[in-house]
Amino acid sequence: MGRGERLVADCYRGDKRATESKQQLRKALFQLLKEKEWGKISVQDLTNKAGIHRTTFYQHYEDKFDLAQQVMDEMFDVMKTAIFAPVHESEWKSDHAAYVYIYRFYQHLQEHEEEYQILLKRGRELNIHQTASAFFEESFTLGLEEVTGSTPDPQHVPLEMQKQFVISAYVGTAEWWLRKGRPYSPDFMASSMIQLIENH
Structure with missing residues (x-):
């Protein structure tokens, strides 16, 4: 050599x-x-x-805080990659364009449940809010672009208000789903979330 x-x-x-x-x-x-x-x-x-x-x-x-931050950044990067990977035809189980991305979100939570359960329990101590908020805001924008092909015209409802409404709905429901021990499948959750959003 x-x-x-x-x-x-x-x-x-x-x-x-x-x-x-x-x-x-x-x-x-x-x-x-x-x-x-x-x-x-x-x-x-x-x-x-x-x-x-x-x-x-x-x-x-640098210290334990740097470790925790890097671990959380990596977790959310992996989740984002999993959600927005190219869509295969076999994944289309709904006419709604957002179904695949919501399904993948819940599927990812299910596959990594133990770690996300711990983050739920210790999130306040770890000050995870800022990292999580940045992830969900970016995912909201990416999701809209994937579904509509562009960022939509806010029309009568400001885009920022739409964003906060959707993020709160998805985050709150996902937390409930994890805390309750995943009582429904990712497919059921994705279909139900689409129905709830469309009806409100």
Whole structure:
């Protein structure tokens, strides 16, 4: 193996170790959040639970708040990608253009229920509101563009008011659905949400 190949291999191993360390810390974060309040969790708790050194932690994060913020940003980025991925013909189970995106939203929550349940429980402590609001506002705009092909004319109802109404409806209903243990399927939730929005 030449010098260049060794450098590439070393970089790959370094990237792989960094990814593994971050995954271990993310897992440790959620495990600890199940056990105790955010304010009682220390960097030492996180590194002990993850089985890594403090120096490794500080190579990736400034403090525990930076870790939590990066984890939440990543979660919402993954959700956005899942919701707005290209639509396959087999996914069209409704005449309403928004069905697929709402279905995917609930499907994603279902697949990652444990983590989102913890965020529901600890959201206020983690100050998740700003991150979540930014995600839902961006998703609202993306959703309108996907469904209508452009941002709509607000006409008689200001667009900002429409946005807040829809976001509140979807977030509130999703929280209720998770807290109740997902009493209905993602398909039922998507169909019902469309019906509710159309009737109001």
